Amino acid sequence: MTAVLDTPARTVPQTNGGVGGLLRGEWVKLRSLRSTWVALAIGLVLMVLLGWLFTGTAESGGPGGDGGGPPGLSFTDPVGLSLAGYRLAQLAIGVLGVLLVTGEYATGTIRSTFAAVPRRWPVVVAKAAVFSAVVFLASLVAGGASFLVGQASLGDLGVGLGADGVVRALLGLALYLTAIGLFGMALGWLLRSTAGAISTLFGLVFLLPILGQLLPASWGPDVVRLLPGEAGAQVFSVVPVADALGPWSGLAVLIGYLVVGFAAATVLLHRRDA
Amino acid sequence: MIEVQHLAKRYGEKTAVADLTFTVRPGVVTGFLGPNGAGKSTTMRMVMGLDRPTSGTALVNGKRYAEHRAPLREVGALLEARALHPGRTARAHLTSLAATAGLPASRVEAVLDLAGITAVADQRVGGFSLGMGQRLGVATALIGDPATVVLDEPVNGLDPDGVLWIRTLTRRLAAEGRTVFLSSHLMSEMAQTAEHLIVVGRGRLLSDSSTAAFIEHAGGESVRVRSPRATELTGLLAADGVTVTSGETGLLDVRGLDAATIGDRALAAGIAVHELTVVRPSLEDAFMTLTRDEREYRTDEEMHR
Numbered sequence: 121m122t123a124v125l126d127t128p129a130r131t132v133p134q135t136n137g138g139v140g141g142l143l144r145g146e147w148v149k150l151r152s153l154r155s156t157w158v159a160l161a162i163g164l165v166l167m168v169l170l171g172w173l174f175t176g177t178a179e180s181g182g183p184g185g186d187g188g189g190p191p192g193l194s195f196t197d198p199v200g201l202s203l204a205g206y207r208l209a210q211l212a213i214g215v216l217g218v219l220l221v222t223g224e225y226a227t228g229t230i231r232s233t234f235a236a237v238p239r240r241w242p243v244v245v246a247k248a249a250v251f252s253a254v255v256f257l258a259s260l261v262a263g264g265a266s267f268l269v270g271q272a273s274l275g276d277l278g279v280g281l282g283a284d285g286v287v288r289a290l291l292g293l294a295l296y297l298t299a300i301g302l303f304g305m306a307l308g309w310l311l312r313s314t315a316g317a318i319s320t321l322f323g324l325v326f327l328l329p330i331l332g333q334l335l336p337a338s339w340g341p342d343v344v345r346l347l348p349g350e351a352g353a354q355v356f357s358v359v360p361v362a363d364a365l366g367p368w369s370g371l372a373v374l375i376g377y378l379v380v381g382f383a384a385a386t387v388l389l390h391r392r393d394a
Numbered sequence: 395m396i397e398v399q400h401l402a403k404r405y406g407e408k409t410a411v412a413d414l415t416f417t418v419r420p421g422v423v424t425g426f427l428g429p430n431g432a433g434k435s436t437t438m439r440m441v442m443g444l445d446r447p448t449s450g451t452a453l454v455n456g457k458r459y460a461e462h463r464a465p466l467r468e469v470g471a472l473l474e475a476r477a478l479h480p481g482r483t484a485r486a487h488l489t490s491l492a493a494t495a496g497l498p499a500s501r502v503e504a505v506l507d508l509a510g511i512t513a514v515a516d517q518r519v520g521g522f523s524l525g526m527g528q529r530l531g532v533a534t535a536l537i538g539d540p541a542t543v544v545l546d547e548p549v550n551g552l553d554p555d556g557v558l559w560i561r562t563l564t565r566r567l568a569a570e571g572r573t574v575f576l577s578s579h580l581m582s583e584m585a586q587t588a589e590h591l592i593v594v595g596r597g598r599l600l601s602d603s604s605t606a607a608f609i610e611h612a613g614g615e616s617v618r619v620r621s622p623r624a625t626e627l628t629g630l631l632a633a634d635g636v637t638v639t640s641g642e643t644g645l646l647d648v649r650g651l652d653a654a655t656i657g658d659r660a661l662a663a664g665i666a667v668h669e670l671t672v673v674r675p676s677l678e679d680a681f682m683t684l685t686r687d688e689r690e691y692r693t694d695e696e697m698h699r
Contacts (some may be wrong), residue, residue, distance in 0.1 A: 135463045137496030137617030152486035153479065228477030229487075231444055232534060235471060236494045238460035294580045393445040 121349040126170060130172040142246040143313065150250055160255070162204050163212025164262035171266035198279050199289050202270020203263060204294060206356075208325075210300045210302030214253055214321045217304025220251060222314040234394045240293065241386050248302055248382070255301045263356075280392060285358040292356035292367060299352055302324065306381030309389060314376040325349040348377045395420055395439055395573050396542060400440055401450035403436050412434045412597040413450070417448055418575045418590075420541070423568045425588030425605070426577035434577045435473070435598035438546050441575075442566050455573075463638030466495040472531040472545045480520030484511055486531050487519065491537055501537055509533035510559070524551030532560070541607075543567055545576040561587045585609075585677040597683045609680045613650055619646040619651045620669035621660065627667075630659050647673075 137155055150156055174229065195201065224230040238242050239353035267290060271278030279286065305327070307317040325348060341363040344350055354361070354370030365373060396418040398443045403411040411433040428434050437447040440451045443459030451458065455468050462468045478487060494520060506512045509529040519527065528551050535543060536671040545564070549557045564587055568574045578584050582603075583590070591608050593601040601608055621627050624644045631638055636650035653670050662668045 123520055135496060136465075137494055142498045145492075147492045148490035149482070152482045154491070162423050223479060227479045228474055230478050231439075231442075231473055231477055231496075232491060234444060235469075236466050236491055237440055238462070238465055262583055323509055391446075393439070 127313065136237070139242075139246075142242055142249055143380065146246045146250040147245075150220065150254065153223075155223075156216065158253075159216040159219070160204050162197075163209040163216075164258055166212070167203075167205035167209035167262055167265045168269055169248050170208060171202040173272040174204050175202050175270040177280075178274070178277075181231055195277070197357075198271060198274050198277055199283075199286055199358040202267050202274070202278075203293055203356060204287065205266060206263075206353070209262070210297055210325060211322070213259075213297050213301040214304035214325060215318055216255075216315060217251060217301040218308040218317040218321060220247060221305055221308030222274070222312060222317055225312045226314060231394055240389050240394075244382065244386055244389065247303055249361065251301060251305065256294050256298045259297040262288045263293040263297075267392070270381050285378050289356040289358050292371070295371065296352045296355055296374070297372070299312050299378060300349065303348055303381065304372075306378060310381065310386035346373060348374050395455055395543075396550075396575055397453040397456075397585070398437070399451045399453075400435065401440060401452055402448045403433070403440060403445065408418045409597055412441070413448075414594065414599055414603050415594050415599065416599060418542075418573055418592070420571055421566050421568055422571040422589040423576065423587055424590040424592060425581075425584045426575060426594070427581075427593050427601075427681060428577075430515040430579070431596075434594060435479050436670075437545055437594070438471070438473060438544055438575075442469065442473065444473075447676035448592075464495065464538070464539065466491070466497070468538075468540055469542045469544060470535035470538055470540035471543075472528075472535045472548055474546060476524075477528045477650060478519045478522075478527060478530060478533070481518055483516050484489070484522075484533075485515040485519055487530065488533060488537060491534065495538055499540070504678075505536050505619060508536065508563075511683055525553055525556050528552055528555065529559075532563070535668045540572070542573040543575070543648065545574075545610075547578055548576055549578060549580060550686045553677060557583060562593055581677040581681055591676065593684060600684050605677070609677055615675075616673045617648045617651065617656055617670065618671040618673050619648055619656055619660075619667060621646070621665055623665045624665070627660060627665050630657060630665075631661055 136142075155389065162184070175198070178201060224233060234240055268283075271280070281287065304317065306320050307320050310321065311317040326333055328347050329344055329350050332340055334340075335343060345364050351365055351370040352374030354365050355367045357364070357367065364370065398414055398416050401411055401414040402409070403494060414433070415438060419655060426434050426438075436445060438454075440447050443458065443465075454462070457590070460467060483507065485502060488505065489499070489544075491497075492499065492502050504513070506515050509532055511526060511529050511533065514522070515525060519530065522530065522645065528548065532545070532548060532571050535545065543564075548560050552560065561583070564574050568589075576588070588605055590601065591601065591605050592599070593608070601611070619627065621643060624640065624646055627676045628640070628646060631648060631651060636648065641647065655674050657667060657670055
């Protein structure tokens with residue numbers, strides 16, 4: 121026990137762990153919290169189950185069938201129908217993005233983090249990089265599972281992986297969910313409070329698209345299609361939707377939100393006391 | 395070495411720290427004393443580069459905190475109790491910091507061992523007692539084997555064993571030539587641990603001296619004498635530079651003579667002495683004298699609100 125501090129000083133490196141160390145540190149933080157895996161599992165398992173439910177009930181008049189169902193879910197869009205559970209998955213992943221940041225503020229660990237990295241902005245980048253990698257891979261797997269389960273459940277009406285736009289849709293879905301997770305993270309850095317950031321996330325991604333439908337037809341759709349979720353979701357839509365942006369321009373709008381959000385967050389991060 | 399120069403922090407109208415200048419030197423334990431709201435924690439956060447000073451500078455080992463390339467190597471801090479995620483294990487908490495700072499995994503084991511929490515290292519911090527959380531906080535502060543150690547209220551929530559551990563540890567860290575700066579509101583603890591004291595009140599420096607000199611400043615020693623013939627004894631002791639006061643019959647408070655001289659004179663005159671006690675002012679006395687007007691919240695003010 122005494123040996124620990126009695127050893128002559130300067131037994132450890134003179135520089136920080138660099139990029140590798142920063143990423144490893146954030147990875148340890150991410151994986152050591154149960155909430156990470158619970159949120160990912162809930163969001164992604166629900167996505168697969170909902171896709172299975174929607175495709176399985178379509179023929180009996182469920183979503184996309186003759187009986188109606190929510191707008192945007194169409195029997196003639198088997199890919200979209202099998203991936204429609206993303207609406208729940210995005211909330212779980214966005215909330216996780218919020219929590220990974222606000223959890224540090226709520227518990228005070230942000231001070232240890234910034235004491236280790238006083239320049240601060242590398243923490244923002246490393247957290248985003250590690251989280252993106254995990255969410256992208258998990259979403260790719262869950263999106264693939266939703267697609268396969270959904271198409272199998274559609275039987276003759278289903279399409280294969282080789283069909284037009286399917287690969288783009290699956291990669292796009294993983295990109296989209298990653299971007300929404302990052303959007304949650306940016307809100308977390310900006311607002312630093314769990315309740316505030318989650319409310320804002322729900323409002324922008326979940327509530328505003330619904331409220332937007334009540335806006336006048338002359339300009340309402342122009343607003344709605346520029347909301348982060350509505351714009352970004354086009355990257356995995358196979359059947360073009362009226363009034364919506366194209367796949368890549370839609371994703372570009374969502375990335376625009378991220379750039380603005382993270383830029384503002386980083387500026388504030390250096391002005392504010394930790 | 396911590397060098398604070400004209401450091402100030404204002405939050406709108408409220409001044410937390412006003413023009414603070416002091417130096418914390420290596421090799422001794424330096425205590426940071428002040429009533430609640432005196433600006434101790436704010437000062438420590440500014441030293442750690444976490445809060446931005448309104449004006450002035452705080453240098454650690456010669457540089458601003460943020461300019462260090464391996465900050466955890468230079469300064470280790472325990473800034474508030476339980477700055478820990480309850481869902482994470484102690485080992486994961488330390489491992490993430492070690493990775494970020496480029497420290498070997500052996501440092502994690504070393505500080506776990508040092509803090510005596512190896513046995514609970516793989517338990518979630520949420521289940522830790524206040525004392526165990528505090529030990530993990532100290533382990534966190536020492537993970538980089540830092541030249542300067544900053545501890546804000548380290549003995550808070552510790553049991554007597556833990557208090558003794560902190561006292562021994564901080565003295566050893568100082569003896570190894572490190573700079574050790576700790577705040578506490580527990581005077582008796584401070585009197586036993588700190589050799590040097592920096593005292594603040596309402597964000598201003600009140601005193602910067604050795605602990606012994608600080609206590610001395612509050613009034614020197616006196617000798618309490620109890621004797622059935624106190625009045626006669628008073629006559630014997632009275633001289634230039636000697637003051638004798640009496641609070642109650644048969645009891646004298648003598649300043650300016652040491653206990654041996656008083657005892658010898660009483661014996662020579664054949665006067666019985668029932669008590670002969672050297673009374674030293676405590677750190678509490680010294681502190682209360684100094685900060686009487688500086689306390690942020692006074693009971694009479696509270697009552698008039």
